[in-house]
Amino acid sequence: MIEAKHISKFFSIVNDDRTAEGFYALQSVSLSIAAGKIVSLLGPSGCGKSTFLEILGGLQAPSEGEVYINGVKVLEPLPSSRREMEIYRRKYRFLSPLVNGIFRNRPKHDIAMILQDYAVFPWMTALQNVTFTLKLRGIPRHEREAVAIRHLNRVGLGASLNKYPSQLSGGMRQRLALARALSVGPRIILMDEPFAAVDALTRERLQEDLLELLQSSGITIVLVTHDVEEAVYLSDEILVFSPSPGTVRNHLTIDIPRPRRRSDPELVRLQERILKLFQYDSEHASDYSI
Ligand SMILES: Nc1ncnc2c1ncn2[C@@H]1O[C@H](COP(=O)(O)OP(=O)(O)O)[C@@H](O)[C@H]1O
Ligand SMILES: [Mg+2]
Structure with missing residues (x-):
């Protein structure tokens, strides 16, 4: 509430x-x-x-x-x-x-937040974007990659783990932002x-x-x-x-x-x-x- x-x-x-x-x-x-x-x-x-x-x-x-x-x-x-x-x-x-x-x-x-223009870090790959967020939230190192991959698969980015945001379409970038938000298990x-x-x-x-x-x-x-x-x-x-x-x-x-x-x-x-x-x-x- x-x-x-x-x-x-x-x-x-x-x-x-x-x-x-x-x-x-x-x-x-x-x-x-x-x-x-x-x-x-x-x-x-x-x-x-x-x-x-x-x-x-x-x-x-x-x-x-x-x-x-x-x-x-x-x-x-x-x-x-x-x-x-x-x-x-x-x-x-x-x-x-x-x-x-x-x-x-x-x-x-x-809370997870998805902001309009800078929802993802351009200097990190899709996978790094999600694992970095998990790191900030204190998820142990050995769990991060598996959690990140699971959420990237969920939004259909399983084949683009190592691509940078500039190599993704606008829609894929937004999916990446969504995966990142969902990965921390927000309410x-x-x-x-x-x-x-x-x-x-x-x-x-x-x-x-x-x-x-x-x-x-x-x-x-x-x-x-x-x-x-x-x-x-x-x-x-x-x-x-x-x-x-x-x-x-x-x-x-x-x-x-x-x-x-x-x-x-x-x-x-x-x-x-x-x-x-x-x-x-x-x-x-x-x-x-x-
Ligand atoms: N840090 C700020 N300093 C001064 N004015 C601001 C600041 N942030 C937003 N504003 C102004 O406050 C109003 C509301 O902005 P904003 O919340 O971004 O509106 P919206 O998201 O509905 O377009 C706008 O007139 C904007 O120019
Ligand atoms: Mg606005």
């Missing part, structure tokens, strides 16, 4: 003339995600989806609010006064929130637009692969996407974000059983409904791109 309570994120920017200004990229986002669900965070570019996902994973601290995973706090807002700082220091004996997020909380919560996978960079046919294939790999695994998926069709096809629930500042505008539940048909009239109707929400938002906001 993932619970986000009143998450806000304020970014300050320093202009060229050294004046400072700031804005809320997220404002009071609250949600809860039950274990084993596929939940999409859907919205146009710039509405704070990636920021929110990183806060869920503990890679960024929120400005306000808290995230709990199975009742355990992920990261709390950074201290804003000297007094708060003292309390914070005493509570967390570490150097930076980033280090805390990666080394303290993530293994504890069994939660956070994915940031994982299929955005591949062509439409490959995307559909990867979506099928994802569903197949997840079947009865109990893994919770939080998927950031700006692709309405993808969100509707894959998700149990969709949280529609709206921009400036980013908030959850609608929370939709999709009860249609799997396997689903992409052309299912109910799914198509839902897509149209969401697109109308986007349209409404864009007419009421400036500087908007999807």
Whole structure:
């Protein structure tokens, strides 16, 4: 169970003339995600989806609010006064929130993350990408290779173990990222637009692969996407974000059983409904791109 309570994120920017200004990229986002669900965070570019996902994973601290995973706090807002700082220091004996997020909380919560563009290390082979991740998670050396090969086989990369990412197609690279995420046996996978960079046919294939790999695994998926069709096809629930500042505008539940048909009239109707929400938002906001 993932619970986000009143998450806000304020970014300050320093202009060229050294004046400072700031804005809320997220404002009071609250949600809860039950274990084993596929939940999409859907919205146009710039509405704070990636920021929110990183806060869920503990890679960024929120400005306000808290995230709990199975009742355990992920990261709390950074201290804003000297007094708060003292309390914070005493509570967390570490150097930076980033280090805390990666080394303290993530293994504890069994989270794996697939980021959009740099999901795999280009200087490592497919096999090395997975074994390295296993090393970071403390899997003993003699087990790493077998575990890695098993997961690479699972995603259909058994014949490409020694290839570098540049020698793989976009779809294969995403499968590698998926194998790497699955190899650590996570309970939660956070994915940031994982299929955005591949062509439409490959995307559909990867979506099928994802569903197949997840079947009865109990893994919770939080998927950031700006692709309405993808969100509707894959998700149990969709949280529609709206921009400036980013908030959850609608929370939709999709009860249609799997396997689903992409052309299912109910799914198509839902897509149209969401697109109308986007349209409404864009007419009421400036500087908007999807
Ligand atoms: N580190 C940062 N400093 C300042 N502004 C940022 C930073 N990260 C993101 N932003 C801004 O916050 C807003 C939300 O960004 P992001 O979460 O990446 O949106 P999305 O993933 O929905 O496209 C954008 O306007 C973006 O420019
Ligand atoms: Mg993003």
